[in-house]
Each structure stands twice: as structure tokens, then as C-alpha cells.
Amino acid sequence: MKRIAIYPGSFDPITLGHVDIISRALPLFDELYICISNSSKKTYLFSLEERKQLLIDNFSDTKKVKTMVNAGLTVDAARSVDAKFIVRGIRTNMDAEYEKSMDVMNKALNNDIETIFLFANPTLSSISSSLVKEVALLKGDVSSFVPKNVAQALKTKMG
Amino acid sequence: MKRIAIYPGSFDPITLGHVDIISRALPLFDELYICISNSSKKTYLFSLEERKQLLIDNFSDTKKVKTMVNAGLTVDAARSVDAKFIVRGIRTNMDAEYEKSMDVMNKALNNDIETIFLFANPTLSSISSSLVKEVALLKGDVSSFVPKNVAQALKTKMG
Amino acid sequence: MKRIAIYPGSFDPITLGHVDIISRALPLFDELYICISNSSKKTYLFSLEERKQLLIDNFSDTKKVKTMVNAGLTVDAARSVDAKFIVRGIRTNMDAEYEKSMDVMNKALNNDIETIFLFANPTLSSISSSLVKEVALLKGDVSSFVPKNVAQALKTKMG
Amino acid sequence: MKRIAIYPGSFDPITLGHVDIISRALPLFDELYICISNSSKKTYLFSLEERKQLLIDNFSDTKKVKTMVNAGLTVDAARSVDAKFIVRGIRTNMDAEYEKSMDVMNKALNNDIETIFLFANPTLSSISSSLVKEVALLKGDVSSFVPKNVAQALKTKMG
Amino acid sequence: MKRIAIYPGSFDPITLGHVDIISRALPLFDELYICISNSSKKTYLFSLEERKQLLIDNFSDTKKVKTMVNAGLTVDAARSVDAKFIVRGIRTNMDAEYEKSMDVMNKALNNDIETIFLFANPTLSSISSSLVKEVALLKGDVSSFVPKNVAQALKTKMG
């Protein structure tokens, strides 16, 4: 039986932290869906289509990585692709607390799905999409925080 | 002399976590006021009247439990009902840090009032009003997180 | 019905942090037992008799405060004096985590007994019995961390 | 290619927390080695043979679960059974910090091996082997914290 | 060579916590720039000019303290005044996590600039500008949290 997982997030935009977690989680699974959250209540810097494209460009040579879009519960997204696993990275202790709460909540909503955690590489644990956007907005160099295509896209976006 | 406490919160809506803290705190006091915060600066899903009714329905057989509304400082609300104690639940470490700061602040504002803490039951510590609303909005089943009347009200509200 | 609590600890020796928690918890209860842990597996600087005497001297004018000795489970000590409550102070986040675990454990052992927490006064939250002993051993002045009788006893002890 | 993992620990003795992590991690792997740490520098309540037997009894019907003994580095133990993964449970924030440090250390020692984390079930997150032994020593009832065979063994051990 | 530092913040308004950090950091440096963040994306209670004046009034007799305004990256602000150091206070553990991330990010942006941390005085560690504003809005007495000129300004502002 195939082991399938989803890796949920906003990916607005994808960072080297995300890339690292995906690469390290891949050997555990036969298929890994990058599950792009898209909520009508949130404002994104990059459109859904842009976020998806920036993602795909970084995993074009890995057939096991796929993408999907989710506007509902994470556990429902997992079920929709027969995934029994959710993958999450933990960057800080505050992250850990939040993730623990979501884990319990998700278990209550669907006990058949297990969330698997990886700690962020320490050199990448300070990077978040929102911090990257803030730095880019202030004309800081984000090239050590995001993949090349994202650095380029941020430059274009911020003008 | 009567021991009187207030249990402040937004209760938008009340969860099983709140119900648990209230039930466990009750034996300590002769009167316990559930003190509903109502700020003109905040947006609530449920109106003040709805929040109050959803609360009362769960404590109708406990005469020691009363309700009150507060739009000012918590310590002033306590003083207004002769309460010498504030009750708060702690769900996570982040909660603990925030509560510790509020405790010090409240002591500075009124040194006669003591805040008493209970740790959330571990099965309920992942439940917050905001998480419950988010799940309900995404059509998730919240019946294990909130009292029956709230689950019903959320269903009506979310349509 | 009387509200009775125990405040368990080693009190080797009692610090101003302990005194503060006891004083602030007192209005909640009709009787408060300072419950001195005495384990044959631990080494104490002060004997049980000394620890008890150093405690009593600080609460001689408060009839509600009593002392007891415990070599068993905390919940059994509580039950032995008809106490329905355990009082604990929280100094740091690490404290909070440990206390949360003990709270859950104690609830599993005896669900009738509730543990009530107070945050340490911030000016006292760095004081622990072990740190006080370490400072006293290195000839530091501990008079701002412990009651006068303890400061004197430490001086005698450390020579 | 088989996915093989080790789950390292002292298991002195195995608790329901361990059992839960093993059960939840199993679907991820084709083989899971419970890797019993045995250091000549540590004192154990149960002998290596006892710890192993208490473990095995709980997984006798699961062929994927195996046991091994380790007195060296965890990454070397993993390599010795061709495991590319280490499984660890996280109970508290303090746990999380320690595990993060060990994760980084293990990556530095062998970058081919990935550590996968699961959060403890909240009802079990207060249970540790050492706490269980302490409660058993004080004649507390540990039957809700450990498997039946361990509860029996503790009773025998503690007399 | 002169040792120059910046102390960045919004200072909306300056609190006794800020004053304490500045006073304690001063002996380390020959010049200390209070660096007022001013972002077009944020809403402030006090205008830039008001925030600056409220600051200056408290350090009029200390020639080493200067003020500057920053709408860009903190490391760029530091470089603009030849500062090799950034000073930051840490109030809580959550603060510490955030500051650690910013530290790593700033090092990635400019490795020549070092951030120096001081822990907040425990009696002041619960005070933040936002909490002070909230209390003032609810007509609470903030005189023990902020300098006199700020207390007066808040009273005028809140009416």
C-alpha cells in the first residue's frame, strides 16, 4: 500500500525552509502533496497560480511531489487524496505549541490521519514567508532565504 | 465572609474548556461571576446577548454561577461585585506567559485582587473559541469541543 | 464546609517566595497546611525539625496556617487532612511545564483534589531554595531572598 | 526499498506513552526496531532482560516491531540495522528543546538519518518512566499509566 | 574607536521598560541612538514627532543618547550611523524566540553588526507599549508603567 502525505501551507511564497522540509520528508512517502491553502478571508502577496508555479519550479524533477489546493479543513484535504499523513516542520517553540494544538484538533476531527513533524534545519529556522516578505519590502537581500525563482519574483513584485 | 471571584473572557462562544475551568473553580468560591468582555473595538461572531444566553444555559442548575458584562478593566469589574479573586485557565505555555504578564499588570492596578490559575484539562487544552469558530466555518464537526447548545448555534450561524 | 488546602514542598529552607505564595493563598482557604516533603532518598541541608521550625516562626500569628510532614504521595497527604486543594506557585515556564505534568498525574491518582496555581511575584521569581543555598555556600548575602530567621540559620550552617 | 526506523529509549519501564507512539509510528515503516539503550553508567530499575520482555509482551502480534540493544550512539544503532529513520515522541516543550538539540547533533554525526517526531497524545503527555517509578514507589496506582504487565512487574518490584 | 549602538523600537509610547534598558546599556557604548521605527503600514497612537519628543525629554541630560528615525531595515539604520551594535531588551520567553529569529535574520543581512541583549528588570517585564495603551484607554492608572511625561500625554490623548 502506498504511503501518501500532504504538506499543507500558504506558501506565500515558498522559502528554503519549506524546500528543506519537503526534501527531508520525501524518503518517507511514495507521494507527497504540497497542499496550498487558499482562503477567501486571507490576502496573499502572490496569487494562487503564482504560488503554485513558484513551488512546482523547485520540484520539477521529483515525480513524487505533487500539488493541490485546499480551502477547507486540512484533514479533509488529506482524505481527498487518500493521504494518511500530514507533514509539518517546526521552527520555534512557539511553532511547536501551535502545531501541538492543531495536531490534537486534527486527531479529534479525523483519528485516521497522523501528523509527522520534522525540526527545521537550524540555519533555516528563522525564515518564515512573512519575514521574507517584510525584508523584501524594505529592499533587503532575501537570496539566502528563498529559492532563486522566488527571489526574482519578489524583486519584480516589490518593484 | 463570602469568597467571590470573576472568570473573565469573551466567550465567543463558550467552549468545553471554559465549562471545565468553571466547574473545577466553583468549589473554591461562594459566588463565581462569568464576566463577559464586550469591547466596542472587537468584532464578535455572537452578540453579547447570544454569548450570555449560551453561557447561562450551561449553568442553569448552579446558583453560585452568575454573569456580568465588562467593557473596562478586569480589576474594576472584580471590584464592582466585591470579588477579591480572578480565575483564569492556562492552556499552553504561550498562555502562561501572557497570563503572567496580565497578572503582574492587574496587581499593579489593584493589589487587593488575586488571580488564581487552573491548568486546562489536557484533553481540552487545544480548544479555543477562535479555533472552534475556524473549524465550524470550514464545516468541521465541533461537537467534541463545545456544549450542545453552542454546537447547534454555530451550525445555525455558519449556515 | 471548610475549604482546606495543602502547600507541599521541601522548604529546605523556606524562602521569601514561599512566604509570598502562602500569604496570597491564605484568603482562599479556612485552613492551609504547609506540607513538608521528607524523603529518605533525598539529602537535606536542614533537618526536618529545623525546616519545620524555620517555617513556623514566620507564621506564628496566623492560626489558619498549620504544618504537616509527608513521605508519600501528595494527593494522599491532602486526603489525610481532608484538603480538597493543593496550592502551588509558578516561578518560570519550566516550572509551569513541570507543574502541569504533576497536576495531570495527581488528577489521575485522585480526581477529587484540585491544584490551584499562583504566579510568583516577579521580584521573587528567581529565588529557589537550591539557588539560595548555593549563594550562601559561596558567602553571598541572601538576606533579600529569605526570611530573617533563615538568613541567620544559613549563616550558622555555612559557618 | 524497505523503510526501516528505530525508536530509541531506556524503557525502564515501557509506558502507555511509549506504546502509543509506537502504534502511531508503525504505519510509516516496514520495520520498527525498539532500540533499548543500555549504558554501563546508568542504574536501571529493571534489568535489560526484564525491560526487553516487558516490551515484547506488548507487541507480540505485530511482526513489524523488533527489539535491539544499544550502548553506543543512536545514529550508529540506526545504521547497524539499515534504518534511515529515528522516531521520537514529544511530550512537553522542554522535551521539544532537548529533542531539537539531539536532532541537530545526530544530523552532524550522520546526515543520512532523519528523525521523525510525533506529539504525545495529550492524555499521556504527563507520563514518563521516571514519574511512574516514583509513583509506584510511593504506593500509588500506576495502572492508568503503564501496560498491565508493567503494572504487575512494578508491584512485584516495589514489594 | 567609538562604540556606537542603536536601540530600535516603535516607542509608541516609551515605557519605563525602555528607559531601564537604555540606562543599563549606556555604559557599554560611546553613543546610543534610539532608533524610532516609522512604517507607513502601521498606525501609531502618537505621531513620530510626539514619540520623539516624549523620548528626548527623558534623556535630556545624557549627551550619549541620540535619536534617529528608520523606515527601512534595522541593519541599514545601524550602518547609516556607523553603529556596529544593536541593543534589545527581552521581556518574556516569547520575546526571546522572536528576538532570536530577528538576530539570525539580521546577521544574514549584515554579518558585521552584532545584537546585544539585556533581560528586562523583572518588575518591568510585563510592561509593553501596547498593554499600556490598552490600560490607558480603559482609564486605568499607568503612572507606574511609563515616565511622567508619557502618563500626562496618554491622559490628554485618551481624554
Next chain:
Amino acid sequence: MKRIAIYPGSFDPITLGHVDIISRALPLFDELYICISNSSKKTYLFSLEERKQLLIDNFSDTKKVKTMVNAGLTVDAARSVDAKFIVRGIRTNMDAEYEKSMDVMNKALNNDIETIFLFANPTLSSISSSLVKEVALLKGDVSSFVPKNVAQALKTKMG
């Protein structure tokens, strides 16, 4: 007036984490004393003379770095060399809590001395002297955690 600091620790043995903190703190001071704690109550792997030599070898070309030995209070050691500052590195949140307590304690013992904190470089924040010794004992390669001379000394020591 000279700015003098001490950097206290056991340095049993010095790690790359210590070396990093010392290098980054140096520009702040005119003299920096590495203050080697030596307590008759502790057991060290390396003798005081060995620890000192392993330290010195790494700072032989930096005249600002000096060494001293301390068996008493840290604030007394600082005063003995006219140091107004103590330097400490913070590796984890647990570190931060401990350091905050020691900071408050030291301020109570001598209010004229200020403790300055640097966060550990994230690639080094998992390294502690005790973890290094544990890995070396189990024949792991510690060359990426300690200076060359220490790696050699550990190899000799562990046999």
C-alpha cells in the same frame, strides 16, 4: 575608562560555541576575562590546568582575552578584575530561563554589574560541553563541535 567583562563557565572543555560567543563579544570590550569556574563540589573531565590550556591555545593571538579562575560568586569574580560586565551566551529557551534567573540573582547581589547576552549562532546552539563529552565517550566524531586541540585532547582522554 576601560570596558572590562568576564565570560564565566566551566569550559570542560571549551567548544566552538564558546569560541563564537567570545569572538563576537570581544569588540564590545577592552579586556575580556574567560573566567573558569572551579568548584570543589564538581567533577571535571579535564583538570583546571588542562581546561585553561585548551582555552588559551585558541586565543593566543588576541591580547584582549585573558583567563582567570573562580571558586566563588560570579559577581565577586567580576569585581576582582574591575569588570562591570558579565557576558553570557543563550543557546535554548531553557538556557534563557536559567540565565534570566541568574541575572536577577546577580543584580540582587551586586547591582553595579550588568550581564550582556548574545544568542548562540544557530549552527552551534545544540553544542554543549556535556553533550560533546557524551558523544566523545561513545566514540562519535566531535570535530565539528570543538576546536582542533580539544578534539585531540578528547581522543587522548577517552582512549
